[in-house]
Amino acid sequence: MFGSLSLLLQAPVSGSASLSSPSFYWKNSKRAVGGTCDSLKLKPVRQTFGPIRLTVHNCKWSFPAITSSISEKKQNRAVPTVLTDDNLAMMTTEEEIDNIGLLSSDSGLQPFKDHFRYRMRKYLDQRKLLEKHEGGLKQFAQGYLKFGFNREGSSIVYREWAPSAGEAQLIGDFNGWDGSNHKMEKNEFGVWSITLPDSGGNPAIPHNSRVKFRFKHGGGSWVDRIPAWIQYATVDPARFGAPYDGVFWDPPAPERYQFKHPQPPRPTAPRIYEAHVGMSGSEPRVSTYREFADDVLPRIKANNYNTVQLMAVMEHSYYASFGYHITNFFAVSSRSGTPEDLKYLIDKAHSLGLRVLMDVVHSHASNNVTDGLNGFDVGQSSQESYFHTGERGYHKLWDSRLFNYSNWEVLRFLLSNLRWWLEEFKFDGFRFDGVTSMLYHHHGINMAFSGQYKEYFSEATDVDAVVYLMLANCLIHDVLPDATVIAEDVSGMPGLGRPVSEGGIGFDYRLAMGIPDKWIDYLKNKTDEEWSVNEIAGNLTNRRYAEKCVAYAESHDQSIVGDKTMAFLLMDQEMYSGMSCLGDTSPKIERGIALHKMIHFLTMALGGEGYLNFMGNEFGHPEWIDFPREGNGWSYEKCRRQWNLVDMEHLRYKYMNAFDSAMNKLDEIFSFLASTKQIVSSVDEEDKVIVFERGDLVFVFNFHPENTYEGYKIGCDLPGKYRVALDSDAWEFGGHGRVGHDVDHFTSPEGTPGVPETNFNNRPNSFKVLSPPRTCVVYYNADVYEESKSIHFVAKELEDVKESMDELKLVEDLQVITDHDGGGDVSASTEIKTSQVEKPKEEEPSE
Numbered sequence: 001m002f003g004s005l006s007l008l009l010q011a012p013v014s015g016s017a018s019l020s021s022p023s024f025y026w027k028n029s030k031r032a033v034g035g036t037c038d039s040l041k042l043k044p045v046r047q048t049f050g051p052i053r054l055t056v057h058n059c060k061w062s063f064p065a066i067t068s069s070i071s072e073k074k075q076n077r078a079v080p081t082v083l084t085d086d087n088l089a090m091m092t093t094e095e096e097i098d099n100i101g102l103l104s105s106d107s108g109l110q111p112f113k114d115h116f117r118y119r120m121r122k123y124l125d126q127r128k129l130l131e132k133h134e135g136g137l138k139q140f141a142q143g144y145l146k147f148g149f150n151r152e153g154s155s156i157v158y159r160e161w162a163p164s165a166g167e168a169q170l171i172g173d174f175n176g177w178d179g180s181n182h183k184m185e186k187n188e189f190g191v192w193s194i195t196l197p198d199s200g201g202n203p204a205i206p207h208n209s210r211v212k213f214r215f216k217h218g219g220g221s222w223v224d225r226i227p228a229w230i231q232y233a234t235v236d237p238a239r240f241g242a243p244y245d246g247v248f249w250d251p252p253a254p255e256r257y258q259f260k261h262p263q264p265p266r267p268t269a270p271r272i273y274e275a276h277v278g279m280s281g282s283e284p285r286v287s288t289y290r291e292f293a294d295d296v297l298p299r300i301k302a303n304n305y306n307t308v309q310l311m312a313v314m315e316h317s318y319y320a321s322f323g324y325h326i327t328n329f330f331a332v333s334s335r336s337g338t339p340e341d342l343k344y345l346i347d348k349a350h351s352l353g354l355r356v357l358m359d360v361v362h363s364h365a366s367n368n369v370t371d372g373l374n375g376f377d378v379g380q381s382s383q384e385s386y387f388h389t390g391e392r393g394y395h396k397l398w399d400s401r402l403f404n405y406s407n408w409e410v411l412r413f414l415l416s417n418l419r420w421w422l423e424e425f426k427f428d429g430f431r432f433d434g435v436t437s438m439l440y441h442h443h444g445i446n447m448a449f450s451g452q453y454k455e456y457f458s459e460a461t462d463v464d465a466v467v468y469l470m471l472a473n474c475l476i477h478d479v480l481p482d483a484t485v486i487a488e489d490v491s492g493m494p495g496l497g498r499p500v501s502e503g504g505i506g507f508d509y510r511l512a513m514g515i516p517d518k519w520i521d522y523l524k525n526k527t528d529e530e531w532s533v534n535e536i537a538g539n540l541t542n543r544r545y546a547e548k549c550v551a552y553a554e555s556h557d558q559s560i561v562g563d564k565t566m567a568f569l570l571m572d573q574e575m576y577s578g579m580s581c582l583g584d585t586s587p588k589i590e591r592g593i594a595l596h597k598m599i600h601f602l603t604m605a606l607g608g609e610g611y612l613n614f615m616g617n618e619f620g621h622p623e624w625i626d627f628p629r630e631g632n633g634w635s636y637e638k639c640r641r642q643w644n645l646v647d648m649e650h651l652r653y654k655y656m657n658a659f660d661s662a663m664n665k666l667d668e669i670f671s672f673l674a675s676t677k678q679i680v681s682s683v684d685e686e687d688k689v690i691v692f693e694r695g696d697l698v699f700v701f702n703f704h705p706e707n708t709y710e711g712y713k714i715g716c717d718l719p720g721k722y723r724v725a726l727d728s729d730a731w732e733f734g735g736h737g738r739v740g741h742d743v744d745h746f747t748s749p750e751g752t753p754g755v756p757e758t759n760f761n762n763r764p765n766s767f768k769v770l771s772p773p774r775t776c777v778v779y780y781n782a783d784v785y786e787e788s789k790s791i792h793f794v795a796k797e798l799e800d801v802k803e804s805m806d807e808l809k810l811v812e813d814l815q816v817i818t819d820h821d822g823g824g825d826v827s828a829s830t831e832i833k834t835s836q837v838e839k840p841k842e843e844e845p846s847e
Helices: 094-098 101-105 107-134 289-302 339-351 408-425 435-439 463-479 514-525 533-541 566-576 587-606 643-647 653-670 793-807
Strands: 035-037 059-061 148-152 155-161 167-172 191-197 209-216 222-225 245-248 271-276 307-311 328-332 355-360 429-432 484-487 509-511 549-551 610-614 678-684 689-694 697-702 709-716 721-727 765-771 775-781 816-818 830-832
Touching: 094 107, 101 107, 107 463, 167 191, 271 289, 271 653, 289 339, 328 408, 339 355, 339 408, 355 408, 355 484, 408 463, 429 463, 435 463, 463 484, 514 533, 514 566, 514 587, 533 587, 533 678, 533 689, 549 587, 566 587, 587 610, 587 653, 587 689, 587 697, 587 775, 610 653, 643 653, 653 721, 678 709, 689 709, 697 709, 697 765, 765 775
Parallel strands: 271 307, 271 610, 307 355, 355 429, 429 484, 484 509, 509 549, 549 610
Antiparallel strands: 035 059, 148 155, 155 191, 167 209, 209 222, 209 245, 678 689, 689 697, 697 775, 709 765, 721 775, 816 830
16 A cells, blocks of 8 residues: 555645646747756655645756846836826835735745736736726726716717727617718727717617617728627527627616525635536527526536536627637627526526626637627727737637737726626626636647746736736625636646735636546546556645635536547447446446546545536536537537436436535535645555545545455544445445445544654544445544534435425426337337437537
């Protein structure tokens, strides 16, 4: 046995980011910043109760004398804003700039002090400019009260920033699309405006009528564009490829949704259900906000999640972009309903105690001209555009436009966009997409981040984007102190998840993006015997000190066309015939369900301070995701969720779903995700067993495909009587019920108290358990937890779930129809009317 593996949770290593991210390498061609690392080896470290330690062997980092890791001559560009004040540039005191807490907590960042001072100065100077000219950050971020369409007295006032336009008009249904009588005026800042008084007590522009901004650019041509701040945009469904139209949205009071329920408080740890409203229904079509609220939210609640993360909320004209090519930033996606419908969804979530995060895309914008923000770019300079010019303003892999984060009006637009979603729709926070692309001028393209600090703090860093993210996080937490903000960053930039006051960027969590990549690699490329529990444990615990992570085994990314869901990778074609409980389980199905439970639970328990699951993966949704497109004949067949599979009592999907609900319930009861106590006491490569403590729970994962260990000795911190809290092998979860739940496990002291080297695996106590192959069992100390928490957890969880579903009227009547010929294997011959997974006629998914 590999006696005691001690890992320092989030431990910074001097000169290394030590992040959960893929192995990358980058060479700085302008300065020789060197480093050698023979190997990263995990060494057993004897210690008493306390933080876990990560020891790195034979690793040396060397840095030349550096006065600045950023060329200020190149980076300290004049801020191309509409409003500037050079006299404020140096008003920030050196004391403010030098007070960077990150440098004190991680000595490896000291060589990059000048970089942190530079970006902190830019941030503080920007804040002072906003205070002087706009009344502060919060006031600046209320641009939606000025721009776009607003009621001012008995008039509608429309304003649009378009400094490159020579003339401008407002057109729409209200004036027969003739703007000759609705010409707009331009001020010194490039803002066009027009006031339309009410007529006869009625608004000049009727609610829900189409509008557009018409302007003449430098070439002399007139173009029609959707207003940049439009709050709703629609398309004619009867016309193929029709462009979107802006819609004036100002419903009368009786039609305006009024929120009824308060926003739930921020949980100690987020258990996030990632969802896409459009593909959330069973039918092959686009589902609505109200359908999601009424049909899917109760399922999420029943599975004990506390947070919903909504994808594809902002309007995007191309459905297959998964909501990441935004055309209208202030508009809800009209495919699924109106703004009032989305408010109903969020309010319904709040009534269930669920918080709602929005997947916000400020890293780029759709390249569309006729219906997107890109239409305002008519060849002008970057000071007069939302985007950078030339190559810097274009993402060649995403075919999209890149924002100029130093522009005053771009900052107003993006910051106001965040406040708009928070205040108008009561979102509880955001998941920022594409943060890696924002942080670097190279956008992460063809980059290999190895974790060396020089990769993060150099001329390649886009400090303007960093400052924008600092402003954004300060704004969000100022407007909504309980907000949760998550960064999608694969590079592992240090400080991303630390407060701005410490010199960080201010996110609450970062996604642990290296974890799903590791699982997919194992499932595709390694036999069970080749799995390294040492490598698995190292990957899951490899994260920075004091920067929280949201762990996930798979998200939407892992099942997009060209790949498969984890369940389908494990069980593949047998999911079409072998998921019936009416017959014996095949070895492939049994292995698949067992590993599906173990992989997701180990990721949750050891991988971070939060957990995320994508819609449907909780019950092992088969196949893959493929949005309607020309390549699949515009089919919705793979762009839906087959809830009927989990609702059918005789199908094995219910076992994975029940276990998902149970592991979430475990955290709800014992709050282990929020605990800073995470101790990996044993990683045995031969036995393929991982033992660790999270909070006061003891987890035992046996990945061996065959071996059962009786009387397996495991270490623990607290003495007393331990009982089973959760068992993946329980009958309720499709297991064999080999572990007794009525057994009390009494601890024995190990060694001399206070002398860790005499303990067992560095733990002062131990007890013995039964550990069957491909199972995970969690034990709690019955002497510590009061009787109300000492529930017979696994025995009642499935009943609780089913009762909840029944109460919410989500369980359909079950109807099993045997095969008409009555022959063959019962698991293969059982047919579920309109619910059995249909074997696709097309080939395997391909790029």
